[in-house]
Amino acid sequence: MEVPPFPRPKDLEEAQALQKPLAAKVVVEGSLEGVRRLAALDASHKPGRPLVAVALLYDLEKGPLQVGKAQVPEEELFPYVPGFLSFREAPAYLEALKALPEAPEALLVDGQGIAHPRGLGIASHLGVHLDLPSVGVAKSLLFGRPERPLPREAGSAVRLLAPDGRPVGYAYRSRTGVRPLYVSPGHRVGLEEALALVKGLPTRFRLPEPLRLAHLEALRALRALD
Template structure:
């Protein structure tokens, strides 16, 4: 395994390659990818695609033996290979992918969504339940509110209150998407739940896949 310094260097390289502006056409297929763990030995990733009407079009599953330790800030090296496998196995690549993980809301602006996006050269958006770094300009007050998250003065994403009586989610571009468009795409993928449908569905399917190994 590479040293921690080498891996951090790779993250800086990934961040340099990331395009934080809109670079995609019409969105007809939205992808979602999530991952979970079987005990401490395997990571399970499920990738889905959802059509314009919200119906599941396709799913793909990847199960890989874990060969990278848990190191905060370097989680993409542990989890992204399985997610990349699942996305690469889809018969048709999605036009944009929502990733359960950070995009550029990351100390080196190279979270899971950025890692996957640059590796596959796909437009990606990171969606998380916890703020990894950065500062909130203000707290969202009501459902539908989005408030800026800034890192070293730069806009890196939004805090988005998507459902009443729930904590907000944190949305950031991964690759080939701007911050504003990232939150607009997530908003368009909401269907009454806290999480956007592609990630919510992928999360459900990860749970089902994990049950198969009990």
Template sequence: MKAHDFVRPGNLAEARALQKALAEAVVLEGNPSPARYIVALDASHPTRFSRQKGPSVAVAVLWDQAQGAALEVAAVQMDEAELFPYLPGYLSFREAPLYLAALAQLSHAPEVLLVDGQGIAHPRRLGIAAHLGVHLDLPSIGVAKTLLFGRPEEELPLEAGSAVRLMDGETQIGWVYRSRAGVRPLVVSPGHRVGLAESLAFVRSLVGKTRLPEPLRLAHLQAGAKRRLAAAERKGEVRGNVR
């Protein structure tokens, strides 16, 4: 999935310049609703508070819209030394190599990417969903659990399905969307080759029994479980070597 030509910047200035250049290639038009095969992407990283240190893990869940079910799960792991440093606003340089490696393991190419993170709701209009979408020339949508950039146009109602525009000045960059009554909202923004209205409609069509769209919920659960397993296995190897 074009993993070989992904550009890793050497410093922050290069990263910023790359984001600005790639953002100019973003297309905010397109309707992903006819797509059958979606790939949901999520990653799990150890934190300094984690009891079990270990690698970062990314998961790609191949979801069949016709069946309403996951067909395949691919997972990859990388150590901290292999990844771009964690810097707010530059997450795509850290996570994209993980996601590209996971996508390469799937037996079926995706028609749409649904990514845990931002699309154009980003200071330089290039969150992880936009970055991957442009890199792979695929329709992509970001669904983030927290707000990185922008302001809601108005107060979001508590009712399930409610949404308000997310603004950067006078420009709309996404939606604040409450998937279920009373739960914390999600931030939905197009990444590439998807319109603003279409991105929200598509995410709404994937509503499940929890806060996250069902494909992303599965990816989130799998990423966390596989990271914990990898950390436990590594801890066991270390103990074995000590003995």
């Protein structure tokens, strides 16, 4: 898969300046009907080791197919700052995607889409950068608030609202009693379509299966460095 080079800002001020024009390019509409092959993206890192990124190509009918992996040395990583995750992890994800034998039709990313203070979480950033439909599935809330309490039952979802009242995603309960996931469109996907994709994925545990498998692959690759 061919990917364009990713910008490497020198500091947070430059990173924020890069986010603003890209956020204006995000398209929050579009259907995933007919999409069959996703790339599920997850990364792992611990101090003193490279960051390991995984792109797991997942066929919605057949299941997991191939895995692309990449590493970024710790000294080359952008600092971890909430709201700027894409500058830390996206370069490794792009290398992992390049390692796949074929390009995905859409991205499923461990992180935020438009549920982000500047409307450009890592799923949105990657979606715009690659001009691919993308959906963010985050394990913690970064931006917005649920419009009402989320029921405990599996499949429950309530909208996430920005401070100005705009819907930016959903709090979603994938399994009864587990902690919520936060689903938001990244790029070229509507709000309801993003949620429908995640709801339709096999989910044995808390994470949708493509992201769970990508997460396990990233953990295995990181342990192999020890």
